[in-house]
């Protein structure tokens with residue numbers, strides 16, 4: 001096999017990589033992959049040439065990409081503590097105090113336990129019903145007003161998901177105009193983020209050079225973000241001191257206030273909560289709906305399965321209806337279209353030996369989430385959309401979405417939420433949200449295609465649909481339209 005033979009640590013070579021010239025301050029990654037989109041293509045070719053673990057260089061640092069289920073399991077799950085570190089971050093102020101950017105240690109552990117227990121205990125049903133209900137009404141209006149009922153629902157889907165997470169974060173009753181303001185500043189901040197920098201794949205010198213001309217804009221929009229979020233936090237604090245809040249549902253901000261964090265920390269954690277949750281979950285939702293538009297047979301089967309559950313009264317202990325096919329559709333969509341094609345950057349606190357190679361301490365380590373979910377050694381016809389594989393007896397039945405340290409590498413067949421200690425703390429809530437939204441959208445409307453459905457991807461920090469979904473929406477005859 002080809003090998004980039006010059007680099008050894010402790011007598012072992014680094015994982016193989018291309019013999020592209022490695023420039024002193026730049027490395028070799030940027031020169032072939034100046035954008036996230038080109039990185040995805042370059043990595044696909046490199047994995048085909050060099051195998052599931054490859055090395056590129058970002059500045060003087062190795063960036064190691066793992067696209068095999070076995071190597072992913074041995075690092076993230078079996079050697080979890082070693083791989084739970086994050087590279088030190090510049091962050092330019094907007095994400096300085098997040099859980100994701102926290103160094104593996106006491107503060108991370110405290111904040112992570114806080115978000116996890118908030119999400120585990122949050123009563124979701126009321127907020128879900130409200131957001132889904134509003135979404136259904138706006139879709140009904142849009143379809144009624146549109147020629148031939150043709151709508152592009154992405155914006156409405158996004159807004160509903162944001163409004164749901166806003167109520168989890170800031171409490172119920174965030175005004176529509178505040179929500180829009182918040183979405184506006186979020187979008188502005190995201191448009192100023194240098195994506196390769198966010199993946200820690202940009203040499204420090206270049207990252208500074210990229211951010212320098214954006215500095216003023218960024219600091220400006222951050223001030224507006226801070227002002228909006230602080231108003232929401234103060235309102236919550238005020239209600240507490242007025243005693244209005246007793247007995248009400250706790251929101252994420254309440255937990256941050258109880259931890260007595262500083263304003264900067266709270267603003268940063270709210271940014272992370274909204275940002276980690278809303279865009280990625282609504283992107284997943286759009287992929288699912290696109291698949292249901294594309295495969296009318298699957299949509300019909302799903303609708304029947306959900307209605308069957310209603311008729312049989314097939315419920316879980318907490319009264320939720322159970323539709324195994326709905327679970328299967330959501331899992332298959334996350335396997336085939338994971339909204340995060342890579343994890344956030346990991347690093348190690350020591351040299352790690354893997355298959356005769358070394359992953360040196362301090363390297364950037366990342367994982368090909370989409371490659372792992374589409375691996376032909378794990379899945380039959382991996383590019384096909386076949387929810388049935390997740391039903392009892394299928395090859396995906398029982399596969400965990402965040403394979404933990406106790407499970408075998410078999411269960412690493414997909415990792416849309418990452419795996420190990422840094423795995424997404426929002427996975428369970430995200431699955432609940434996706435299922436509730438899809439259930440309501442499919443029982444309320446018939447979703448049919450308008451021309452060809454373009455399933456091409458637009459790679460980025462979150463991989464969205466290149467062309468937003470267009471669909472003809474008709475209210476199903478057996479349900480009463482809302483007013």
Ligand code: HEM
Pocket residue numbers: 099100101112115119272273276277278280281284338339340342343344345416417418419421422423424425426427429430
């Ligand atoms: C479909 C929806 C979602 C997907 C696909 C997703 C995926 C991910 C992925 C891939 C990571 C990186 C894991 C790693 O670096 O190893 C992550 C981290 C994280 N996610 Fe999610 N996520 C989703 C929803 C959510 C939600 C709803 C929340 C919170 C409300 C959330 C909060 C976080 C946080 C705080 C981290 C950082 C964890 C840490 O560094 O310890 N995510 N997520």
